[in-house]
Amino acid sequence: MxxxxxxxxxxxxxxxxxxxxxxxxxxxxxxxxxxxxxxxxxxxxxxxxxxxxxxxxxxxxxxxxxxxxxxxxxxSGDENDHDLVETFKVFDIDGDGFITSQELECVLKRLGLWDGKDCRSMIFFYDTNLDGQLDFEEFKNMMLLTIS
Missing domain, CATH: 1.10.238.10 (EF-hand)
Structure with a gap:
């Protein structure tokens, strides 16, 4: 990051x-x-x-x-963290260590997965420090909660 x-x-x-x-x-x-x-x-x-x-x-x-x-x-995390880091990098377009709603929308559109939903509300749901973006730990928590 x-x-x-x-x-x-x-x-x-x-x-x-x-x-x-x-x-x-x-x-x-x-x-x-x-x-x-x-x-x-x-x-x-x-x-x-x-x-x-x-x-x-x-x-x-x-x-x-x-x-x-x-x-x-x-x-130096385990293999699952390595995969998550690589996935995080896909969404962190500008490489600043954070995923913004604009980056999320852009990647979802590029992948053909955007359904028109407001990406800000998606980010807000997992944004535990309320800075309007996801850092790696928030992204990791989101992914682990989504998978569970």
Whole structure:
């Protein structure tokens, strides 16, 4: 999956820096981690980052380190995950690591499977972090729920 750009990360950092002091506190960082599905205590977050707060460059480093770990996990997953990664890539037309409703509609049309339904509602149903698109984990959950 593709990483976020430094500009996108700076925007996220600025939104997370709720008190505007130029640092993301452990509480602010933990809030973000919980929003994206990682549930840690403040003590666990502190042991991971080894600081009480992060400036922008430290935040970028933290993001890059967890993104690398997540990409390595996807690449080293079992054979079923490999197949899912390859399938995900078919729908992730622009390679940014997310499937948008436009990408979903485009691929379904290309495959002759689009039935005129609103792809936004299809995405919304499985979009657990409510960002309007599916990341790999949301896609994986969708596929596993659909198969079951």
């Amino acid at each position: 593709s990483l976020l750009t430094p500009t996108e990360l700076q925007k996220i950092f600025e939104k997370m820096d709720m008190n505007g002091d130029g640092f993301v506190s452990l509480e602010e960082l933990n809030w973000l981690l919980q929003k994206i599905g990682f549930h840690f205590s403040i003590d666990e977050v502190e042991s991971i980052v080894e600081k009480k707060s992060l400036d922008l460059s430290e935040f970028l480093y933290f993001y890059n380190s967890i993104s690398k770990e997540n990409n390595d996990e996807i690449r």
